[in-house]
Amino acid sequence: MRDLHLPGRSAVYACNGMAATSHPIAAQVAVEVLKAGGNAADAAIAGAMVLNIAEPQMTGIGGDCFVLLKPPGSEEIVALNGSGRAPRGLNAAELRARGLTVMPIQAIESVTLPGAIDAFCRLNADYGLKSLEEILAPAIHYAEEGIPVAPRVAFDWVDDLPCLKGAARDFYSFGGKAPAVGQIFRAPGQAEVLRRIAREGRAGFYQGEVAEDMITSLQALGGTHTLDDLAATACDYTTPVSGLYQGVELVEHPPNGQGATAILLLNILGHFDIKTMDPFGSQRAHIEAEATKLAYDARNRFIADPDHTSRLAHMLHPETAAKLAALIDPKQAMPQAAPLSEAVHRDTIYITVVDRDRMAVSLIYSIFWGFGAGLASSKFGINFQNRGAGFTLAEGHPNEAGGGKRPMHTIIPGMIRQNGRVTMPFGVMGGAYQPCGHARFVSNLTDFGMDPQAAIDAPRCFSGAEGMEVERGYSDQIRAELAAMGHKVVIPHVPLGGGQAIGIDGDLLVGASDPRKDGCALGY
Structure with a gap:
């Protein structure tokens, strides 16, 4: 138990149902849907959908989105890939001929087609109990009426x-400025889009x-995107790893998500x-950094794209982890193994829900960087993602970037299963940090016996493209010890990721x- 003085x-x-996400209004909406007879999906x-308005950045x-779902009465886990593809006109050779050596980050070339809405419509059709009209009603309301900007969002x-x-x-x-905390953000154009999806399903989008x-706006910005692409x-159902x-x-979730990286990291x-x-000492932080x-x-x-990922079994084989672990010096940091191919970012939302019948959903949903590509459609204000920067x-x-391909994705929903039983849907946000965050969360639970809240609260560090980022939750002494081992230690401007989890223990949800x-877990 935590020290209640601190x-x-x-x-x-709670017992009947629970939701956890990064904004209280979205968590409340999810619980209200459960109480009104809806299920976790x-x-x-x-x-x-409420988080579109609560956290538009x-x-x-x-x-795009990725989903892991445990149906009621089963311990099997279903994976749904809701990531979109590059337009058919994207050509890596043409980009190289223009002198580019890496994908542009927030530019028209990085905009891939939006996959989340198709996945949500499929998820609703295959697993939902309520109509799209019913479950989109709260988001439509908040898009019209607005949501006060929360502190982390501001x-x-x-x-x-x-x-x-x-x-x-x-x-x-x-008016060209960022909002202050408490200012109301409204998106009436999105409300209209959601009304059309509620009436027409995916065809409305x-x-x-x-x-x-969307397509007229993208083409006006220089994109090769077509109505046929859209x-x-x-989405695709697939098999988890x-x-x-x-x-x-x-x-x-399997590739094109990076979830296998978390498994390899734990194997090491x-x-x-x-x-x-x-x-919270330097030795654990060092070993984790080297394994990362x-x-x-x-x-x-x-x-990469599932059709282009051919060595997944090798990546997850125990012998691979053993060989990599042998490269780690317990007292000295190695150079970065290779430059990270994926542009560093920190922007994602995650939501997990468990219902009365113990359907469990682990869902992560993102536009990649803050405000995606920094571009939007001219009429409805649909913010375009820049997920193509992951190529x-x-x-x-x-x-390699290519037309019709899905890029490597950073967003990864997770679940934990023990003795054949699903015991916890969870997610840790934070772009490149996510596999490291998953591994640390699991280690916090298993190696140190922390409860889910303590495992999420615990200070974090991450050896990434910007050096070894060590949160202020660590002491200066630990930072000095890590620097003495050869790590380039920095204190990150932004904390490392965010996270949510729901433990399932029979009749009890935690x-x-x-x-x-800014969020919370709520149950009833």
């Missing part, structure tokens, strides 16, 4: 504002006036006696939500 928050306990979609209907908005261009600046700024607004957007750590099975850490280390460098190097080599321009690479964000 600041912090307790885990949330209904509630997760309803909450995610993080997510939106122009983005903090991010200031950083992300400079990327907004043209129509995006009109729709997502307040991928066909007709909304589709024409109409062809479709998993691995064992300390008797716990970590279940992840399994060669060290982590549980004997100080959970090696796991991410494998990620950058292998993970590489290295010729012949599995993740929810947790990250104080690094």
Whole structure:
């Protein structure tokens, strides 16, 4: 139990249903859907759609999603890939001929087709109990009436504002300025789009006036996107990947998501006696940082569009982890194994819901960087994602940019299964940090016996493209010890990610939500 004399928050306990996400209004909407007879799939979609308005810098209907779902009465986990593809006109050779060596970050070339809405419509049709009209009603209400800008959202908005261009600046700024905490953000154009989806399903988004607004706007900005590209957007059911750590099975979404990286990272850490280390000491942080460098190097080599990822089994094989673990010096940092191919960002939302019948949903939904590409459609204000920045321009690479391909994705929903039973849907946001965040969360639970809230609250560090980022939750002494081992230690401007989790223990649900964000866990 936490020390009640100190600041912090307790885990949330309930029996009938629970939701956890990064904004309280979205969590409340999800619980209200459960109480009105909806299931976890209904509630997760309803909450995610509210987050379009609550956290527009993080997510939106122009983005992608990935879902892990445990149906009621089953311990199997279904994976749904709601990531869109590059337009058919995207050509890496043409970009290289223009002198580009990496994908542009917030530019028209990085805009991929939005896959989330197709996935939400499929999820509703296959697993939901309520109609789209019912579950989109809260988001339509808040898009019209507005939501006060929360503190973390306001903090991010200031950083992300400079990327907004043209129509995006009109729709997502307040006279060219970022909003103050408490100012009301409204998106009436999105309300109209959601009304059309509620009436017509995916056709209300991928066909007709909304589709024409997106494609006309993209082409006016220099994009090669076509109505055929948009109409062809479709999600896919697929098979999760998993691995064992300390008797716990970590279940992840397969490529083009980077979830396999978290499994490899835990496989490497399994060669060290982590549980004997100080959970917030330099030794654990060092070993984790070195394992992260090696796991991410494998990620950058292998993970790509599912049709182009051919060495996944090798990446997850125990022998691979053993060989990589042997490269780690317990006392000295190695150089970065290879430059990270994926542009660094921190912008994502995550929501998890468990209902009375123990359907569990783990859903992550993003436009990649803050406000995506910084571009929006001219009529409805649909913010375009820049997920194509996750491609590489290295010729012949599995993740080489190309028309009709899905880029390597950073967003990864997770679930934990023990003794064949799903015990916890969870997610840790934060762009490139996410696999490291998943591994640390699982280690916090298993190696150090933390409850879900304590495991999320715990200080974080990450060895990435900007050096070894060590949150202020660590002491100066630990930072000095890490620097003495050869790490380039920095204190990040923004805390590392966010996270939510719901533990399932028979009749009891235990929810947790990250104080690094504005949200909470709520149950009934």
